[in-house]
Amino acid sequence: MHEMALMGDILNLVGTDARKNNIKKVKKVNLIVGDLSNALPDALELAFDVYKRQNIDFLDIHSELIIQKEAAKAVCTICGTEYIPEQKIAVCPMCHIPTGKLISGETFKVDSYEGD
Numbered sequence: 001m002h003e004m005a006l007m008g009d010i011l012n013l014v015g016t017d018a019r020k021n022n023i024k025k026v027k028k029v030n031l032i033v034g035d036l037s038n039a040l041p042d043a044l045e046l047a048f049d050v051y052k053r054q055n056i057d058f059l060d061i062h063s064e065l066i067i068q069k070e071a072a073k074a075v076c077t078i079c080g081t082e083y084i085p086e087q088k089i090a091v092c093p094m095c096h097i098p099t100g101k102l103i104s105g106e107t108f109k110v111d112s113y114e115g116d
Contacts, residue, residue, distance in 0.1 A: 006039055006108075007047035014113050015058050023115040026058050030111040034070040036088055037108040041067045058115070072105025 010029070018026050029048070033039050048065040074085040076092035077099045083092065090100045 003040060003043035004047045004050070007044055007051060010110055011051055011056065011059070013110060015056070018058050018113070018115055024058065025060060026063055026113050026115040028064045028066060028114040030066045030068065030113065032068050032070055032107045032109050032111050034105040034107040035072040036085070036102065036105040037070075039108050041069065068111065070104055070107045073103050074100035074105075075103055077101050 010031070014026060014029055018024075031044070033041050033044065044067065045065055052059040052061060052063050072085050073082060074090055075082050076095055076097075078097060079092065079094050081092055081094040082103075083090070083100070085100055085102065085105070088102060088106070089098055091098050092100055
């Protein structure tokens with residue numbers, strides 16, 4: 001489960017920034033996770049729960065992880081049809097040619113965090 005490593009990296013980034021800004025406790029971490037980002041939201045939530053129970057100095061048991069899911073969308077570079085791809089390389093439903101360009105759905109980032 002690579003989500004444990006991903007969450008570890010996220011918490012390192014958030015913790016470093018929180019300390020730099022004199023934030024003692026992070027109450028909420030907001031992530032954006034695209035449908036095609038190769039990260040599973042449920043596994044990220046599980047990993048977050050594991051980390052917050054490990055007595056990390058800037059988290060407590062009440063800290064929350066909020067995940068905003070980003071839908072996958074693609075546009076065909078030939079006919080301009082917008083569609084929802086099931087994978088990164090997808091066949092246009094109109095042209096039946098794999099010429100789609102992803103316009104959303106790959107995002108994986110910390111959008112913000114809140115704390116005291």
